[in-house]
Amino acid sequence: MSLRGSLDVRPGEDAHLVLRRATVLDPVAGIEGVHDVVLRDGEIAELAAPGEAAVEGAEVLEAEGLHAFPAFFDPHVHLRTPGHEHKEDVETGTRAAAAGGYCGILAMANTEPPVSTAADVAALREQARAGASVPVGFLATVTRGMAGQELTEMVELREAGAVGFSDDGLPIVSARVMRRALQYQRLCGGTIALHEEDPELSGEGAMHEGPVSAALGVAGIPSVSESTMIARDAALAAYEDARIHVQHLSAAESVQAVRAAKAAGVKISAEASPHHLCLTDEEVRSLDPHRFKMNPPLRREADRQALIEGLRDGTVECVASDHAPHQPEEKDVPFEQAAFGVTGLETAFAALHTELVLSGTIELGLLVERLAGGAAPFGIERPSLAPGSEANVVLCDLGAEWTVGEDGYESRSANSWCAGRTLTGRVLVTVAAGQVAFRLRSFSLGVAA
Amino acid sequence: MKHLLAIEDLSREQIEAILDRAESFAEVGRRDIKKVPTLRGRTIVTLFYESSTRTSSSFELAAKRLSADLVSVKAAGSSVDKGESLKDTVATLSAYDPAAIVIRHPYAGAAQMVAGWTPAAVVNAGDGKHEHPSQALLDVYTLRRRLGTLEGRRIWIVGDVLHSRVARSNLIAFQRLGAEVTVCGPPTLIPRGIEELGCEVSHSLERLGEAEVVYALRLQNERMRESFVPSLREYAASFQIDSRRLNPRQLLMHPGPVNRGVELSGEAIDSPQSLIAEQVAAGLVVRMAILYELLAGGERPAPVGAGDGAGAPTPIGQPA
Numbered sequence A: 001m002s003l004r005g006s007l008d009v010r011p012g013e014d015a016h017l018v019l020r021r022a023t024v025l026d027p028v029a030g031i032e033g034v035h036d037v038v039l040r041d042g043e044i045a046e047l048a049a050p051g052e053a054a055v056e057g058a059e060v061l062e063a064e065g066l067h068a069f070p071a072f073f074d075p076h077v078h079l080r081t082p083g084h085e086h087k088e089d090v091e092t093g094t095r096a097a098a099a100g101g102y103c104g105i106l107a108m109a110n111t112e113p114p115v116s117t118a119a120d121v122a123a124l125r126e127q128a129r130a131g132a133s134v135p136v137g138f139l140a141t142v143t144r145g146m147a148g149q150e151l152t153e154m155v156e157l158r159e160a161g162a163v164g165f166s167d168d169g170l171p172i173v174s175a176r177v178m179r180r181a182l183q184y185q186r187l188c189g190g191t192i193a194l195h196e197e198d199p200e201l202s203g204e205g206a207m208h209e210g211p212v213s214a215a216l217g218v219a220g221i222p223s224v225s226e227s228t229m230i231a232r233d234a235a236l237a238a239y240e241d242a243r244i245h246v247q248h249l250s251a252a253e254s255v256q257a258v259r260a261a262k263a264a265g266v267k268i269s270a271e272a273s274p275h276h277l278c279l280t281d282e283e284v285r286s287l288d289p290h291r292f293k294m295n296p297p298l299r300r301e302a303d304r305q306a307l308i309e310g311l312r313d314g315t316v317e318c319v320a321s322d323h324a325p326h327q328p329e330e331k332d333v334p335f336e337q338a339a340f341g342v343t344g345l346e347t348a349f350a351a352l353h354t355e356l357v358l359s360g361t362i363e364l365g366l367l368v369e370r371l372a373g374g375a376a377p378f379g380i381e382r383p384s385l386a387p388g389s390e391a392n393v394v395l396c397d398l399g400a401e402w403t404v405g406e407d408g409y410e411s412r413s414a415n416s417w418c419a420g421r422t423l424t425g426r427v428l429v430t431v432a433a434g435q436v437a438f439r440l441r442s443f444s445l446g447v448a449a
Numbered sequence B: 001m002k003h004l005l006a007i008e009d010l011s012r013e014q015i016e017a018i019l020d021r022a023e024s025f026a027e028v029g030r031r032d033i034k035k036v037p038t039l040r041g042r043t044i045v046t047l048f049y050e051s052s053t054r055t056s057s058s059f060e061l062a063a064k065r066l067s068a069d070l071v072s073v074k075a076a077g078s079s080v081d082k083g084e085s086l087k088d089t090v091a092t093l094s095a096y097d098p099a100a101i102v103i104r105h106p107y108a109g110a111a112q113m114v115a116g117w118t119p120a121a122v123v124n125a126g127d128g129k130h131e132h133p134s135q136a137l138l139d140v141y142t143l144r145r146r147l148g149t150l151e152g153r154r155i156w157i158v159g160d161v162l163h164s165r166v167a168r169s170n171l172i173a174f175q176r177l178g179a180e181v182t183v184c185g186p187p188t189l190i191p192r193g194i195e196e197l198g199c200e201v202s203h204s205l206e207r208l209g210e211a212e213v214v215y216a217l218r219l220q221n222e223r224m225r226e227s228f229v230p231s232l233r234e235y236a237a238s239f240q241i242d243s244r245r246l247n248p249r250q251l252l253m254h255p256g257p258v259n260r261g262v263e264l265s266g267e268a269i270d271s272p273q274s275l276i277a278e279q280v281a282a283g284l285v286v287r288m289a290i291l292y293e294l295l296a297g298g299e300r301p302a303p304v305g306a307g308d309g310a311g312a313p314t315p316i317g318q319p320a
Helices: A090-099 A118-131 A154-159 A175-187 A210-214 A224-240 A252-264 A272-279 A282-285 A301-313 A348-357 A365-369 A441-447 B011-030 B054-065 B088-092 B111-117 B132-147 B165-176 B232-239 B275-298
Strands: A018-028 A029-041 A043-048 A059-062 A067-070 A072-078 A103-105 A136-140 A164-166 A192-194 A243-249 A266-272 A393-403 A422-432 A436-437 B043-048 B069-074 B100-103 B121-127 B154-158 B181-182 B201-204 B213-215 B252-255
Touching: A018 A393, A029 A072, A029 A422, A067 A365, A072 A090, A072 A243, A072 A422, A072 B232, A090 A103, A090 A118, A090 A422, A090 A436, A103 B132, A118 A136, A118 A154, A118 A282, A175 A192, A175 A224, A175 A441, A175 B132, A192 A224, A192 B252, A210 A282, A224 A243, A224 A252, A243 A252, A243 B043, A243 B181, A252 A266, A252 A301, A252 A365, A266 A301, A272 A301, A272 A348, A301 A365, A348 A365, A348 A393, B011 B132, B011 B165, B011 B275, B043 B054, B054 B069, B054 B088, B054 B100, B054 B132, B054 B201, B054 B275, B069 B088, B088 B111, B111 B121, B121 B132, B121 B275, B132 B213, B132 B252, B132 B275, B252 B275
Parallel strands: A018 A059, A018 A067, A072 A103, A103 A136, A136 A164, A164 A192, A192 A243, A243 A266, B043 B069, B043 B100, B100 B121, B154 B181, B154 B213, B181 B201, B213 B252
Antiparallel strands: A018 A029, A029 A043, A067 A393, A393 A422, A422 A436
16 A cells, blocks of 8 residues: 555645656666656656656756655654653654655654554544654554553554554563464554563663673673564464564674574564664763664674675665654763663664765665665555656755754754764655655755756 | 873873872871862862762862862762752752862763763762772772882782772773783673773682782672572682682782672781772872872972972962
8 A cells, every 4th residue: 555545644735846857766666767757646657758757837856966766664763752742743753754755654652651542543643644744654552551461452453543563662571472462463464563672681781782881881781682582573473474573673693583584484574773784882982872872772893794784685674763762851861871762764864875885885776775665564565666656755965965963853852873973965855645745945945046 | 181080091101190199199198287288279079979988088088188178969868869960960069160070970971971061170989880990090009009010910800890890990900000900700790791801801710829919899799689699608609719719929909898708708808918908098199199180280290288389279368
C-alpha cells in the first residue's frame, strides 16, 4: 500500500512540480540518469528527457546538478507524544523528518502513557491527520504499559490502525511473553520490532563495555547483552514462523546473529542507526552526554565496520534514525545520569553521505537504497521513482556544506549527535505522498530570483 | 593549569611541579605557625556529594593553611536534597565568586561539567569511578619521598579495580612517572579492556614478589551481594595482602578507609613497611600544592611562605 493509504498525514494539495534536469537515482527501480521529473496528481507522472517536460501549470525547480532520490523512510522515531510534548510532538517531529528528506516515519510507542490501547492509536492518528507534515505510522506496545507481562489487545490495536508492535526502549525480557506475542501475531499480523537487550547483562551500564569504559570507570553495556537476545528471539521466531524486526543493531556479534538467522530462513529484518554507522565509543571519552549517550551505545571500530558490512550484504536492510529528543535539563548532567538518546532525523542523510559515501566506504546508490529500506519490513510500499508510483521524492544538493545546529532545528530538541559538525549534502525539497513537505528556504528564494 | 580534573590531562612535568611545590609546603608544616597568607581574601568552596573523611578534611585544612576563606557544602542537608540540579547549585555557589570549587560527585565527568559552568578553578576530588587525581598525586608524592624516583619501579595495584577511581588515577600517574604497573584481582573486578591502558593484568598473587610497591584497594562489603565475589572469606583467601604474602622489602599502600581483615590483614596495616599514615600526611601538603598551583602558581616561581611575595594577591586595604 502507498504511504497515503497506509499511514496518516495532514491533507494538502498535490504538488505539480517539475524538477528540471535532475540527476535521478533509484537503484531498486533501476533508474539512473538526468531527467525532468514530473510530479502531478500525487504521482511520479513522468521521467522526461532533460529539458523536455511540459511545464504548463507546474512549478519548475531548476535542478541541474542536483540529485533526486526516492524519499527516505524511517522506521524508528520517537515523537514523544503523548506525555512528553515538551521534547517533541507530531508536528515538530514530522517537520524534522521532512527536513531530513523523509516521506514517512514510524513512531515508537514508549510514550507516557505508552500506546497500548485502540483509543491511544486513534488519538494519535487524529493528531497526525491534523498536523503531520509527512505520513506517520504508529506502533503499539507488545505488552500492556510496556511492563513485559501481559500482551496488549493486538487484534483490536491492528484494527485501530497500529502499523506494528514494539516495546522499544525496553526489551521483552520474558521468553514466555515473547513467544506468546509471536504466536498471537498469526491472528493480528503486524511486524514486531524488538529492542534487543538483556538487562541482566546491561546492568547500570551507560556506554559500551571495553577499553574506553575501563579508562573512564563508567559501567559498560557488553555487546553480548544485545546479541544473545537477538539469538534467542530469532530462535523463537523460527519456531513460531513469526516476523520480527531487530531495531538499532550496534554490535558485530549482533550483525552475525541476524545474518545467521537470515541464512536459516527466519523472517527477520534489521536496522542500523546513522550514529552507530559513523561514530565509535572513542567519542565517549569526552563524556558529553548531549551527543554521545544513547542506547544501544556507540561501540568499537570493528563493530562499526561490521554494521557497514551488514549494510552492504543486506543483513541490515535499512537505516533508522532512532530520533530520540530530550530537553537540556535531561542532558546537562553528568554522563551516567543523563537520559539515553540523540536526535537524528534532520542529519541522517547528510551525515551518512559525508562519513560513508564521500569517504568512499559505500556507494551513493546503496545509501539511497538503505535510507528507503525501512518501509518494506512493516509491509509498507517502498518509496520509488518509477513512473506511476506515489510521489515520494527528495531533492538534494550533494555539494552543499552546512553546520548542524547553526540555524537551529525543526525538532523541538537540540540533542543532535551531529551538533556542531560540518556536513556535506543537504536536503532542498521533500515531497511526501504527493505533497511538498519541506523546502529549504534559501533554495526556494534562489528559484524565485 | 586552570583546573585539576584528571591525571589523564597532566604531563610528567606538571605532576612533578606539584610534587615539588608540596615538598616546600612540607617545610612550612614543620614550623610553629603553619599558615601562609598566599590565598588571603580568596574563597574556596568544597562541594561534596559523597561522604569523605580524608579528602574533604585535608582540602579544607589546606585551604585554611593558605589563608583562604572556606565554604564547605555537603549535599546532604543542602538544597541538593530539595532536588536542585548540579548546574544550578554551581551557579548559586559561583555567585560568591570563589577562586576554586573542589567537588566530589558520584558520577564520572561531573567535575569537568562544573568547569564549564563556573569561572572558578575546579578541582576534581573524585568523580564516580573515573578519577581521583589528588589521591594519585599524594600517592606518587609519598612514593617519591620514599623511593627517590618511580622510574622503572614495579607497582602492583591489587583488589577491586572495577569500582575504583583511585586505581584509574594511580595507574596513569604511576606510569607517567615511569613505573611499570600490574593490576591484580579476580576477573569479575578487573574491567574488560584495562590492559589497553598499558598495564599488565594478573588474576593471582603468585608473582606478587616481583612488586616493589603493593597498592591495595578497598573491597566493599556489598560486592558479595552482586556476585562479584562469592564471599569475603574466599576473596581474602585469594587476594588479601598479609605478612605471609608481603615480603619485608615491599612497600604497602592503601587509599583508606581500610577494611581490616579483608583486603589487608591487621599486621600488614601496622607493619613498618606500610605507608598508609604517610599517605594521609601527604594528603595535606599535596592538596595545598594543588590549590597553590591553580590559584597562585602558574608559571611564576613564587616563594612559599615568604610573606606577601610575588605570588600573593594585593593585600587587603590597598587598591587592587
